[in-house]
Amino acid sequence: MNIRLATLEDAEEIQKVNTEELHYDYPLGKTKEMLELILSLDWQVIYVAEIDGEFAGYVQANKYLGTFGDLLVNIMGLAVSIKFQGHGVGKALMIAAEAWAKEIGAEGVRLNSGEERPEAHAFYEKIGYEKVKFQAKFQKVF
Secondary structure (H helix, E strand, O other): OEEEEOOHHHHHHHHHHHHHHOOOOOOHHHHHHHHHHHHHOOOEEEEEEEEOOEEEEEEEEEEEOOOOOOOEEEEEEEEEOHHHOOOOHHHHHHHHHHHHHHHOOOOOEEEOOOOOOHHHHHHHHHOOOOOOOOOOOOOOOO
């Protein structure tokens, strides 16, 4: 398995795994635009996992800043292709994100995971994360 930084050429595979595994139907063109922006920012990182040269999954992490606590890293997304689930890809990607967190001086890693993803919750607990609270998500779209 190879873990590397994402490039713009990964947009199609990222969009595909987002659609198939996370059920986010976001157009490829917009995925490319967002990926290009994310790759230009020093406070965000995306790691890609490959197995035998084939895209296996990705993790996106960013700095989580607030006036109410220490610097953390926030996992924006973790997705592994169904073909490679159960092969250690998710764990390897999270280890890469945790290494980046340590590199930038973060105190830890946080993430949100929807109620409808109990298998994801079990995965995170298995790799050492603890559930600290339940919360509601609010948004206002313009």
